Amino acid sequence: MxxxxxxxxxxxxxxxxxxxxxxxxxxxxxxxxxxxxxxxxxxxxxxxxxxxxxxxxxxxxxxxxxxxxxxxxxxxxxxxxxxxxxxxxxxxxxxxxxxxxxxxxxxxxxxxxxxxxxxxxxxxxxxxxxxxxREVASTIKYLTQSELQQIFDSVAPILKIRGDKTKQVQVLRDRILLACMALQGCRSVEMFRANWSDISQSGNQHYLKLDGKNSIRTVMLRTDLAKEMALYRQVRQKNKEKFTAQSPLIISLSNRRYGQRLSRSGISHIVNGYLEKCNLKHTDLERSLSPHSLRHTAGTLSLQRGSSLREVQDLLGHSDPKTTTIYTHV
The missing domain is CATH 1.10.150.130 (Tyrosine recombinase, N-terminal domain)
Structure with missing residues (x-):
């Protein structure tokens, strides 16, 4: 020694x-x-x-x-x-x-x-x-339903993108990323690790396996989100991209790293970019939103729509139900 x-x-x-x-x-x-x-x-x-x-x-x-x-x-x-x-x-x-x-x-x-x-x-x-x-509930920063809609509206409409395949990929990638985090409650690290092989189908229902914090869980995908994922794959294939079991779901579009896995900092950059674009990043002295706020949005809006705590716990993948109860105080 x-x-x-x-x-x-x-x-x-x-x-x-x-x-x-x-x-x-x-x-x-x-x-x-x-x-x-x-x-x-x-x-x-x-x-x-x-x-x-x-x-x-x-x-x-x-x-x-x-x-x-x-x-x-x-x-x-x-x-x-x-x-x-x-x-x-x-x-x-x-x-x-x-x-x-x-x-x-x-x-x-x-x-x-x-x-x-x-x-x-x-x-x-x-x-x-x-x-x-401060109280734990005060740390829960989230988007309202109208603010979330504003975020999605800020992404260029798919049907208006013609000719530029890279732009088509970007629009679909960003919409899928935002939807997975703000509607499905996915973490940034889960989106970073997600591969195409993690998407599965049983009948008309699509699923996404997520490799998160010391656990692996599977979420049911919304029908509209599953359709956009299918279109996203088609556009990437038209760009002559070859898919394998380890092909990343969220990719980089830079010239040097096109098609490679987008880094966690890259994911944060995309989300923060849309928050800034919609003037939602810093709305007042008490609220400053981050990429993790999209996950909080999924939990909060789900409760507001009438979901039970157990359903929200499953949505967010909380192992301890006490973690989910903080959303009841928002």
């Missing part, structure tokens, strides 16, 4: 961290390598998504950079240091969910190091993210 030897000088012996009792410490590289093994073998029982691993790695790297800037050695971090880092995030105007995710990532980092005996304890245990002062 790579180690770093500490000098036994006076400053070390008088240190409040009592470093004189420690002769060797693991290098930061050894701790990072340990964490990488943990991410690939332990998180989600070895089946963590690429996005999850990337998030944990990035949040931990930010913490290690903070340690380096303050000349704090990661193997000697204390609970007080973790609290200082939490305060740094709070001062940086990070939200409670963001801080919570950072602490979870760092906790996993030290769990991995503790398992390989690189550290003596996990300093993150007992340190929690600050509570949000």
């Amino acid at each position: 790579p180690i770093r030897r500490l000098k036994s000088d006076r400053s070390t012996q008088s240190s409040p961290r009592n470093l004189a009792t420690v002769s060797t410490l693991p290098t930061v590289k050894a701790m990072r390598d340990c964490f990488e093994r943990y991410l690939s073998l332990t998180i989600a029982d070895g089946n963590a998504s690429v996005d999850t691993i990337k998030t944990y790695r990035n949040r931990t790297s930010q913490f290690l950079s903070w340690c380096r800037e303050r000349e704090l050695y990661p193997a000697l971090i204390t609970r007080e240091n973790i609290k200082e880092y939490r305060k740094n995030l709070v001062d940086g105007a990070k939200t409670s969910p963001t801080i919570r995710l950072s602490l979870i990532s760092i906790k996993h980092f030290y769990t991995a190091c503790l398992a390989e005996k690189l550290v003596k304890d996990n300093p993150v245990i007992g340190v929690k993210a600050p509570r949000e002062k």
